């Protein structure tokens with residue numbers, strides 16, 4: 001257990017003066033100001049002494065969901081809960097509150113329900129990582145606790161990108177099958193976020209693999225949002241539904257609470273395939289064509305245009321709604337920015353983005369993944385050890401746990 005995170009390395013940013021500065025800077029002209037410090041901090045809930053073993057995690061999960069979400073008084077609070085990782089690309093929570101974190105070179109790490117990174121990976125995933133590929137997205141079966149103990153991974157292989165199904169046995173993951181193949185891999189634009197929708201279908205975001213014509217080709221699975229039924233993701237490879245097309249490299253998706261609208265982020269051109277800029281936030285509709293590579297920016301005639309646009313590249317990756325109540329962020333979409341080195345908090349009214357506040361600006365470096373935890377905190381991963389970044393801390397890469405502000 002040499003890799004366990006010892007308590008002294010856990011950095012709790014309890015100073016609200018510091019946190020206020022972290023979280024309040026860099027607003028994009030929204031007129032929103034951070035809440036003034038009040039001097040009180042919501043303490044981290046004490047870890048329940050649930051023993052390792054059968055039964056306890058399920059009870060803990062039920063208790064956790066029934067409890068009010070963790071909220072911080074006087075502004076958001078940020079903790080570093082895991083360090084010394086290599087490009088932690090995505091995070092998914094198990095029903096018992098433990099988290100699985102993918103490291104892009106091919107490791108899946110376990111963070112226990114008390115937020116401690118376990119030393120040994122729960123799986124080493126063979127992959128043919130090159131460029132932006134490797135072990136990317138991860139999603140946990142919605143029936144995991146009901147007899148389907150599966151985890152789904154998006155992986156670069158010698159045969160292209162695959163969605164793979166792995167079975168959790170104890171604290172190990174074992175390869176169980178390939179759910180989806182036939183997706184071209186490239187050294188760039190491998191996309192790779194996986195999420196289960198409220199409809200329990202599995203949605204897969206795929207990139208154009210650097211071959212932009214694939215995004216408009218309906219015979220190609222690249223540059224698409226793909227959808228798989230439960231009978232498909234629990235069986236062998238089958239043809240998915242092409243849910244939408246015309247995407248370049250969409251790396252974040254989540255469903256708006258209350259409406260079920262699917263929001264997604266997408267990287268705009270980066271020089272070789274057009275002047276850099278025009279990152280998008282889209283509302284994804286079934287059958288929709290989002291235009292890449294035929295149109296871009298605010299010109300989307302004949303296609304579905306973005307609901308939010310970054311003319312200057314921020315490189316938006318992961319995205320998650322704050323679904324739990326009790327916060328001034330509830331209902332907002334949080335978007336991790338790589339080049340932008342911050343977390344965008346988008347206020348959304350219906351399908352319109354009405355405000356964009358930049359949090360954590362240039363504090364933790366490049367941000368990649370965002371996931372809301374069962375307790376209402378928001379976990380964000382850094383990506384400073386990828387080929388585009390450089391460490392901003394000797395502890396990089398890191399997992400941050402953000403306690404949203406009460407309100």
Ligand SMILES: [Ca+2]
Nearest residue numbers: 280290291292
């Ligand atoms: Ca577009």
